[in-house]
Amino acid sequence: MTRPTILVADDDPTIRGNLALLLRSEGYDVREAADGVQAAAMLDDPAVALALLDLKMPGQDGMAVLRKHADRLEETPVILVTAFGGSGPAIEAMRLGAYDYLTKPFDLDEVLFTVRRALTQRSLAEQVRALSLAPVAEDDWADDELIGRHPAMLAVFKLIGRVAATDEPVLVIGESGTGKELAAGAVHHNSARSAGPFVKVNSAALSPHLLESELFGHEKGAFTGAVAARRGRFEQAHGGTLFLDEIGELDVDLQAKLLRVLQTGTFERVGGEATVTADVRVVAATNRDLKARIADGKFREDLFYRLNVVSIELPPLRDRRDDIPLLAEAIVRRLAQKYRWPHLALSPDAVSALTRRDWPGNVRELQNVLARAAILARGRVLQPADFEAAAATGAVLPPAGSLVLRDALAETERRVIGLALDQEKWNRTQAARVLGISRRQLFDKIREYGFREP
Incomplete structure (x- = not known):
């Protein structure tokens, strides 16, 4: 078996010699360079499998050598070595693609561990290329396309193809993160309305009052802050498709107005008297059990049947x-x-x-x-x-020692919500969107877990 060749570049002969001795004792072939110019020339040799480069060298420093070989760092990983502890070079080295960044004086075991790990990564990269496991060609799938070969997904694709040819409302059902918006987009893009707008509204992101204005528009002076008339999403979607996400969170009063639009195609803007007509196909989505919400009096049964002409259920x-x-x-x-x-x-x-x-x-x-x-x-x-x-x-684990499923799930939920709030700087609308829940649900969870904004 061919022994990997490692380049050691350092202008300090003692450090360079000690590293070379260490690596040779582990069975590696070693080439030595006393400055950056020699190191850059040696790195051009494909026989070099890995390079240890000192950051500060005469001729060219290690960062310059790294930049010059940035397009070959997968084939020849580079580990930068430096006596300086500032964050700037470390950040820059990792941004440019260095495998790792070690500071002097270094632990020899750490050097060997890092070298072995880098060579393992290089070997894996070669295996992946040899086995043709690299990602698929760029044009195989569009970014907004549902992907799957499972029979359940093939059934979804076929159903979308059939329903897209009609103009009836569609209800997309599935857990958070299953691709309901993609399914709605597929219905639109494969329909006779594909040249028209595809307008999206999150039914849980706004208060009922603001959502009514968002959906139906408002006239100037309709409420405080309405300094000009504004078209709502229904008017904006005229000739196309309106996607109503999280429809299960829609306020009951607004449900009645939505039902009227679905039945007649007409509505009035907030604060207005003129009847507006909009030619819109509605695709709604939910991760909630709407029949259970009907039983609880939180969702209109007539609206459910109007929306649920055809339902598309996405598997988890x-x-x-x-x-x-x-x-x-x-x-x-x-x-x-x-x-x-x-x-x-x-x-x-x-x-x-x-x-x-x-x-x-x-x-x-x-x-x-x-x-x-x-x-x-x-x-x-x-x-x-x-x-x-x-x-x-970034991810979370259940509390240590707890085997009670309810407790583990609650702790995981609490940590995830806390991370989302921190990540979005306590913008509750954005945090709810990241979490895949409604804004109302997020407020309930904030109260339940006793979160306090910093």
């Missing part, structure tokens, strides 16, 4: 695990395009680890985990350990 991700590799690869491809990481990919072990998870947050949670892991991973081939590292910085 745990019920279509065979689609997880497909989704994960598509998400990774989009991340690679977004951040210009051409070598970003999933190792086979990572795919297996993702498939074993239950994903209570469904596709949205999968996207979140992969994005966080891709940003924090030390290499561009994601491994199971990268998901755990990402979880340590």
Whole structure:
């Protein structure tokens, strides 16, 4: 088996010699460079598998060498070594794509551990390329396209194709994060209205008064702050489709007005007397049990049947695990395009680890985990350990020692809500959107868990 060749570049002969001796004792071939110019020339040799570069060297410093070889850092990982402890160089090195950044005096065991890990990452990258496990071609799926090969998803695709040809209201049902907005978009884009607008409204994001104005518009002077007349979402969606998300949270009084629009196609703006006509197809979505809300007197039965002419039910991700590799690869491809990481990919072990998870947050949670892991991973081939590292910085675990499911779920919910509030700087509307719940539900949870705005 060929021994990996490692470049050690440092203008201090003692440090360079000690590192070379350490690496040779571990069975590596070592090449030495006393300045940045020599290091840059040696890095051009594809036989070099890894480089340890001192940050401060004559000729060219380690950062300059790193910049010059930025397009080859997947094939030849670079570890920068420096005696300076400032954050600037470390941040810049990691931004440019360095595998790691070590400060002097360094622990020799840490050096060996980092070298082994970097070489393992390089080997994984080679295996992924050899096995053609790289993300799929750019034009295989659009960013706003539902993805799946599971029979339940194929049934959804067929149903969308049939219902899109009509003009009837559609009710999309599914847990948070299953892709209800994508399904609504697919109905619109495959309909005769596709050239018209696709307008979206979150029914839980605003108070009933503001939502009425949002939906139907208002006349000048209709209420304090209404300094000019404004068209509502129904008028904006004329000739197209209006997507009403979280329809289960709609105020009962507004439900009556929505029912009238669905039945007659007419309405009045807030504060107005003129009847407005709008040619709009409505697609509504909910993660709530609307029949249970009808029984509780919180949702009109006649509106339910008017909306539920055709229902599209999206399966949770745990019920279509065979689609997880497909989704994960598509998400990774989009991340690679977004951040210009051409070598970003999933190792086979990572795919297996993702498939074993239950994903209570469904596709949205999968996207979140992969994005966080891709940003924090030390290499561009994601491994199971990268998901755990990402979880340590952002995800949550049940309370230690608790095996009571109710307590574990409550603690997890509390931590997730706290993270969302902190992330969105206590913008409750944005936090509710991130969490996939209504603004009203978020207020209830804030009270339940005793959160206090800092």
